[in-house]
Amino acid sequence: MSRIGKRPITVPPKVQVTLDNSKVVVKGPKGELSRELPVYVTVSQDGEILTVTRRDDSRISRQMHGLFRTLVANMVEGVSKGFERRLEIQGVGYRAQVQGRNLILNMGYSHQVQIAPPEGVQFAVENNTNVIVSGYDKExxxxxxxxIRSVRPPEPYKGKGIRYAGEVVRRKAGKTGKSGKK
Incomplete structure (x- = not known):
């Protein structure tokens, strides 16, 4: 049996879970998420505990078991606590700012790059170089x-660009100068 799939999901007191035939709806202080379940798995609720079980031991059922347990657990965690991703901007003159709800990036192009957040996502900027993307849907x-990272991914020679916090960029050696005299 799947080690991930058989772990129970604890529902916090502020979160409501509604189970329809093949749909899970999770409501919490941060928002509301819903997801259709495949026929291979079922979700059952016993008080504050959710359990995901699979229909049989076929290969696809085993795959869906762990996947949908994780997806439902992420839904519960998202509507109660929320998720965030941190990005770091490195490079001379590269910076970010929030204007209204939109994120404005100056990344060395001839124009500013403006990114509008999708529903349920907020942007925050610290020190003009650290961007925080937060929301209740992990995906x-x-x-x-x-x-945001794809606007200017980190390049391997100088390391300039946008990277995830803690991401290690493998650096390459540049050209070597002319050597020796004739």
Whole structure:
């Protein structure tokens, strides 16, 4: 049995979980999320505990078991605590700012790059170089952070660009100068 799939999910007191036939709806202080379940898994609630079980031991059922347990656990955690991704901007003249709800990036292009947040996502900027993407849906927060990073990914020679906090960029050696006399 899946080690991840058999772990129970504890529901915090502020969160409501509604189970329909093949749909899970989670409401909390941060927002509301819903997800359709495949026929391979079922979710049952016993008080404050959610358990995900699979239909049989076929390969696809085993795969979906751990996946949907994690997805439901992320839904519960998202509407209660929320998620955030941190990005660091490195490079001379590279900076970010929040204008209204939008994120404005100056990344060395001839124009500013403006990114509008999707529903349920907020931007914050610290010291003009640290961007915080936060929200209650882990998938949307991660995709938005990846979209921001794709504006100027870190390059391997000088390390300039936008990177995730804690990301290690492998550096390459540049050209070597002319050597020796003739």
């Amino acid at each position: 949307v927060v991660g995709n938005t952070a990846a979209k």
